[in-house]
Amino acid sequence: MKPLTLSRLFLQCTILGAILFCVMVLALKFGAIHVSLYGLGRDLLRVFLGQSKQISSEYSLIVLNIRLPRILLAVFVGASLSIAGTSFQALLRNPLADPYVLGVSSGAAVGSILALLVEPHLALAPEIAAVFTPLGGFLGAVVAITAVYFLGRREGRIDSNTLLLGGVITASLLSALIALLLTALPSSNFRGMTYWLMGELSAVPSRPLAWVLRVGFLIAAAVIYMTASDLNLLLSGEKEAMHLGVDVRRVRIVVYVAASALTGLAVAMSGSIGYVGLLVPHVMRMIFGSDHRILIPASAFGGAIALVIADTLARTIAAPSELPVGAITAIAGAPLFIYLLRRRLA
Amino acid sequence: MRTSLPSTFSRKAVLAALCCAFAIAPLRANQSTGAATPKESFRTVQDETGRSVRVPIPVRRVVSLAPSLTESIYALGMEDLLVGDTEYCDYPPDAMKKHRVGGAINPSLEEIAALKPDVVLVIKSLNRPETVQQLDRLGIAAYAADPHTIDEIRSSVRRLAEVLGNAAAGETLDASLLQQETALQKKLQNVAPKRVLFIVWTDPLISVGKHTFIADALQHAGAVSVVESSQDWPQMSLEEMVRLQPEFLVFASGHSEAVSRDVDTLAERPGWSDLDAVKHRRFAVISDAVNRPAPRLFSAVADLARQLHPEAFTEKSETSKIVALTVKNE
Numbered sequence: 067m068k069p070l071t072l073s074r075l076f077l078q079c080t081i082l083g084a085i086l087f088c089v090m091v092l093a094l095k096f097g098a099i100h101v102s103l104y105g106l107g108r109d110l111l112r113v114f115l116g117q118s119k120q121i122s123s124e125y126s127l128i129v130l131n132i133r134l135p136r137i138l139l140a141v142f143v144g145a146s147l148s149i150a151g152t153s154f155q156a157l158l159r160n161p162l163a164d165p166y167v168l169g170v171s172s173g174a175a176v177g178s179i180l181a182l183l184v185e186p187h188l189a190l191a192p193e194i195a196a197v198f199t200p201l202g203g204f205l206g207a208v209v210a211i212t213a214v215y216f217l218g219r220r221e222g223r224i225d226s227n228t229l230l231l232g233g234v235i236t237a238s239l240l241s242a243l244i245a246l247l248l249t250a251l252p253s254s255n256f257r258g259m260t261y262w263l264m265g266e267l268s269a270v271p272s273r274p275l276a277w278v279l280r281v282g283f284l285i286a287a288a289v290i291y292m293t294a295s296d297l298n299l300l301l302s303g304e305k306e307a308m309h310l311g312v313d314v315r316r317v318r319i320v321v322y323v324a325a326s327a328l329t330g331l332a333v334a335m336s337g338s339i340g341y342v343g344l345l346v347p348h349v350m351r352m353i354f355g356s357d358h359r360i361l362i363p364a365s366a367f368g369g370a371i372a373l374v375i376a377d378t379l380a381r382t383i384a385a386p387s388e389l390p391v392g393a394i395t396a397i398a399g400a401p402l403f404i405y406l407l408r409r410r411l412a
Numbered sequence: 413m414r415t416s417l418p419s420t421f422s423r424k425a426v427l428a429a430l431c432c433a434f435a436i437a438p439l440r441a442n443q444s445t446g447a448a449t450p451k452e453s454f455r456t457v458q459d460e461t462g463r464s465v466r467v468p469i470p471v472r473r474v475v476s477l478a479p480s481l482t483e484s485i486y487a488l489g490m491e492d493l494l495v496g497d498t499e500y501c502d503y504p505p506d507a508m509k510k511h512r513v514g515g516a517i518n519p520s521l522e523e524i525a526a527l528k529p530d531v532v533l534v535i536k537s538l539n540r541p542e543t544v545q546q547l548d549r550l551g552i553a554a555y556a557a558d559p560h561t562i563d564e565i566r567s568s569v570r571r572l573a574e575v576l577g578n579a580a581a582g583e584t585l586d587a588s589l590l591q592q593e594t595a596l597q598k599k600l601q602n603v604a605p606k607r608v609l610f611i612v613w614t615d616p617l618i619s620v621g622k623h624t625f626i627a628d629a630l631q632h633a634g635a636v637s638v639v640e641s642s643q644d645w646p647q648m649s650l651e652e653m654v655r656l657q658p659e660f661l662v663f664a665s666g667h668s669e670a671v672s673r674d675v676d677t678l679a680e681r682p683g684w685s686d687l688d689a690v691k692h693r694r695f696a697v698i699s700d701a702v703n704r705p706a707p708r709l710f711s712a713v714a715d716l717a718r719q720l721h722p723e724a725f726t727e728k729s730e731t732s733k734i735v736a737l738t739v740k741n742e
Contacts, residue, residue, distance in 0.1 A: 269545070386519070
């Protein structure tokens with residue numbers, strides 16, 4: 067394999083970025099209301115030139131205020147889940163690891179539901195109330211990954227298989243807890259909650275919340291990317307990495323917390339969208355190899371592209387009704403995953 | 413691999429990426445315009461959940477996101493204002509010809525926005541709070557109704573008519589519903605309430621809690637639910653039902669023959685066959701209008717009362733007509 071250079075990294079990221087841009091433009095075009103590609107191109111040009119006042123108000127409302135925020139949310143959630151999946155797979159040296167298998171997503175879901183249940187009883191300032199659910203999601207994710215981490219320890223060392231099993235058990239325990247918590251919700255919230263649990267992107271965050279998500283995402287993604295070289299060395303084994311001068315303990319904690327933060331934010335916004343964190347890193351590894359310095363950004367772009375496409379399908383297949391995007395990713399993801407698994411074995 | 417690059421590689425890449433991210437960020441700032449086109453005059457009303465809603469005067473275009481609200485609009489005779497409703501809005505049949513904006517839980521925001529509604533009607537017990545938040549974000553007025561009892565359905569419909577700019581229609585409908593209601597209560601004043609089990613679902617057995625409007629509707633029909641749960645849709649154990657032995661089973665359905673067949677099937681099942689009501693085929697069928705807090709509920713309640721207390725609807729009917737007339741003349 068050719069050595070990775072900064073220019074090659076930027077070239078590959080630019081290509082992926084261009085694909086993401088094209089997918090986003092197409093996603094802007096498709097939806098319940100017909101929008102012509104020409105009109106869309108003209109309006110996008112006006113936005114880039116800073117002349118958004120000239121756009122007809124209907125276009126601006128539907129394309130810029132309804133579709134675009136939702137597409138950006140899909141980009142954010144897809145990238146978060148994929149980065150988290152890549153990190154967990156590297157840390158545990160197990161390709162089956164992902165936020166769902168490890169119970170992190172279920173933890174985030176429990177945290178979000180608890181936050182929703184508690185929030186009306188606390189007299190919170192509106193600014194805090196707006197970020198209360200994602201905060202609950204993040205805390206739930208951190209608690210879940212901490213629990214799974216301790217479950218996976220054997221004689222002071224992490225045993226990857228035990229950890230995965232611990233994750234599976236934690237996830238099933240937490241799903242039972244979710245089912246119980248849901249019965250405590252008033253029926254109007256219940257309907258929304260069951261929909262949210264299937265994974266959906268219709269709840270575009272408010273402005274302050276959007277900033278929290280954006281900053282949280284950038285910090286967590288940057289922190290994980292800083293450890294990319296260490297993750298590469300970790301692939302050859304913990305002992306080997308330690309001998310090569312990697313502070314394994316520190317890397318592990320930093321990446322666990324950052325990946326949990328990404329998962330928590332994503333789940334709080336969009337519920338359980340499965341398979342993105344599992345599948346996208348696999349596909350990207352096949353294309354770009356397992357050097358995390360390229361794999362992490364590639365997975366971020368790949369996850370974003372995959373989720374924007376899935377959400378566009380969710381918006382259009384049964385239009386004007388909207389399907390939960392989690393159902394789309396699962397229906398597309400499960401067979402694809404089995405195919406990849408069989409091909410790998412062969 | 414590691415040696416092929418300087419150790420600051422990751423840091424440089426992160427820095428570059430951050431610069432890109434913040435360069436794109438301002439893009440979002442200049443697109444908060446749009447939303448409703450400027451109208452001549454507005455007023456602010458409070459909806460039933462206490463939110464302030466800014467509606468134009470007059471209201472010309474309305475989208476309903478709940479079947480009960482669609483029915484209310486038709487009952488008020490204001491269907492000309494209705495430009496869109498949901499795929500579940502099937503009554504009156506004319507409502508199915510309106511533009512569909514998707515389901516009540518998962519409507520398409522862009523379909524709603526494209527209809528340029530002056531106000532979107534939602535109901536707290538059915539629609540999602542997220543839908544209201546998204547409409548708020550787009551600057552589309554969303555008015556939420558939240559009736560919990562039969563009496564609140566009347567006031568809710570009246571308030572809705574007032575918000576939509578036709579208070580007189582609301583008062584007329586309110587008066588006629590009150591008249592129906594008074595006439596019914598007059599007939600039922602001397603009967604003992606029947607202890608009933610309202611069946612939402614048989615497998616598993618789901619009934620209604622005491623805070624639902626169905627429980628209230630049962631009381632207005634001269635019945636009382638044997639279920640005293642504070643959950644809205646509690647799952648009940650059959651054992652407990654055998655212990656409580658409800659006098660009547662009440663099913664909500666559009667087809668009473670189908671219910672009759674269902675009861676025949678239940679009579680052959682262990683547990684169910686121990687219920688006296690099943691053994692003696694004591695069941696009543698209320699129109700599925702009972703599932704919607706709309707004016708049609710009043711006649712559904714009267715219909716149920718007639719099935720539960722046939723004796724009250726025979727000789728006294730003349731006197732109650734006179735009462736009804738006096739109420740109308742007020």
